[in-house]
Amino acid sequence: MVSVSLHDPSTLPDADAVVVGVVPGNNGPRLARGAKPVEAVLGRTLLAALRTLGATGQPEEVLKVPTLGLAPFPLVVATGLGADARSAESLRRAVGAAVRGLGHHAHVHLALDGPPGALSEGAQLGAYAFDRYKSSAERPALRRITLGATDDPSAKAELKRARAVVEAITRVRDLVNTPPNDLYPETFAQHAADFARAAKLQVEVLDERALKRERFGAVLAVGGGSARPPRLVRIGYRPARAKARVALVGKGITFDSGGLNLKTANMNWMKSDMGGAAAVVASVCAIAALRLPVEVTATVPMAENMPSGSAYRPSDVITMRNGRTVEVADTDAEGRLVLADAIARALEDEPDYLIEASTLTGAQLVSLGTRVIGAMGAERWRDQVAAAGNAVGEAVWPMPLPEELRAGLDSQVADLQNLPGDRWGGMLVAGHFLADFMPDRLPWVHLDIAGPAWNLGAPHGYTPKGGTGAAVRTIIAAVERLAAA
Incomplete structure (x- = not known):
């Protein structure tokens, strides 16, 4: 640097x-x-x-x-x-x-x-x-x-914080920009583990056998079509006398072809579909570097969504880690599936707050464009996280979860399906799917960074073409507010 x-x-x-x-x-x-x-x-x-x-x-x-x-x-x-x-x-x-x-x-x-x-x-x-x-x-x-x-202590403290933030964003940009033939679940997991160990953090990597043993049905299903098997990484930061416990979850689809519901456009930037996972991994390392008095555990599912004879199919029913069943309406709505498995695992730690980041829906770009993160979840925590992000320069807009949109996720053969029959309110419907896996009274927020994570256009300001590092500053700022409470 x-x-x-x-x-x-x-x-x-x-x-x-x-x-x-x-x-x-x-x-x-x-x-x-x-x-x-x-x-x-x-x-x-x-x-x-x-x-x-x-x-x-x-x-x-x-x-x-x-x-x-x-x-x-x-x-x-x-x-x-x-x-x-x-x-x-x-x-x-x-x-x-x-x-x-x-x-x-x-x-x-x-x-x-x-x-x-x-x-x-x-x-x-x-x-x-x-x-x-x-x-x-x-x-x-x-x-x-x-x-x-x-040259005073306050200025030096600002420079120290800036260095940790920039290092985290740079890591995310590098990971997102790495081509998918080099960054796939196994190598992504290795990078995450290396970052965690360098920061002296606890790390656990589950391979396909461990995923099967631990009942991560969705991660295995989504990754089943690829010759490169899935992984799940857990990174833990445990400071003494922590003021709160925060769970971080990020979507780590290293390449998203759409699976058997093959994409017909924009596949050239689907290597960025792990931007949420990269943001979560980098953020927990930055939080540790800043020594914030908040316990943070990141749970990161990693898979490659590919079509093949072993790929999961539309109409398959998946049993999730928490025992719930999901009918697959569309294999290109895979992100919410792996996230739900990871959320179920994260909740077993009984966190006080949960922040999830993902390049989840194309509907986010339709609704908010390429530079504004959509935030959904428990209203008070959603608004606090959005305010934290806006205060440090990331545009975050709180979005509702209208009750009438939830009905589209009902399934005749399973507990729910991963995509409704119509295309309306796609970003919000995805939020509803994740909400279905959240317990009552847990402060949680879903950050849809589909547009902000990847800059298709010309560079602007401090943002390059390609991977941007979206959500890192928001996550760190939200945890800093808990540390200062």
Whole structure:
């Protein structure tokens, strides 16, 4: 990872590039707070140069100005902050957009006034690159980021937290971006176990024999069509004098072809269908790194949903770990099945709260688009988790679970079916299916990250094309709130 350190805001280091903020104004753009030392060393010509270049200060606007020997750094990069220039998320996005284009500069200095944690997160996430499979890739030269901020205990604490968050998001991005011929249930489980052991956490990996012995009927059924058998990973963080116990569950479908109900579109990004599992695995490691006084156990089912002679079929009836039976109406609604098995196991630990994250439904994209997480569950906890996510820069929208939609999950031959006969309210119906496995009075939330977990379009802010690391910041922030209660 890139190193991040603090630097006296009244002076400028000998960096390769210095980033300043620009905000829109009634009389044209103006420099954001923190840029005074840069403007001074350039003889107060920077703003005039930016206006000549057509600067507006709007988000995603990045302009580069060479200093031509007038400063101890060769380049100034001006990044638009937009109208909400003082918010932490605006700063994250602005510095992320600036640093995205500075990967070949060894030392970048941020001359912006703002929370050090947000600036650090935005810069490090913006510097992310996944080039593991490029045979002639040039490794990024960026090794050091300095922030113009006072070196005090509060700032150092923010940098420490930011590092843990960024490391978790980077892990998720790397896992999601890894092609499915290299990331399948066995190797995914090995990565998760390696992360857990490095963090000195308890870890358990169940192979197909153990899954059969432990009655994980849905995980075995969904993974039955693949030559690569399923796994289930359990990771436990047990701090002394924990204030609460939280269960994390994440969907780990390493590739989703749809099974016998073969997908007809979007299969090229179905390697991202394990984004929820990756987020859960990375989050518990980050929570341990931050030493939060909350006990956390992650339960992560991993399977590859493929068509073959051994694949599960529409109209099959699956017996879940908790003994309930589910009729398979559609093999492409597999995520809720493996999640229900994992939830049943997680509930055996008697948690105080449960957070589940998954790339569960295409209906999430229809309802909320590619950048907003849909949250469903017990209303009070749902709203608390959504508020925690929004506070740290992830867009999370609380969604209802209308009672009338539950009837579509009734089955004539089993306790319930995994998909109703109509397609209406698909995101909410999936939430209802999971709700059917939750006990009364348990605070639980389901985070549908189908769109936010994978960026199909161009990079924006600190978000790259491909895997994004969605839900990590929300999960960590929600647990932090429990720790602070």
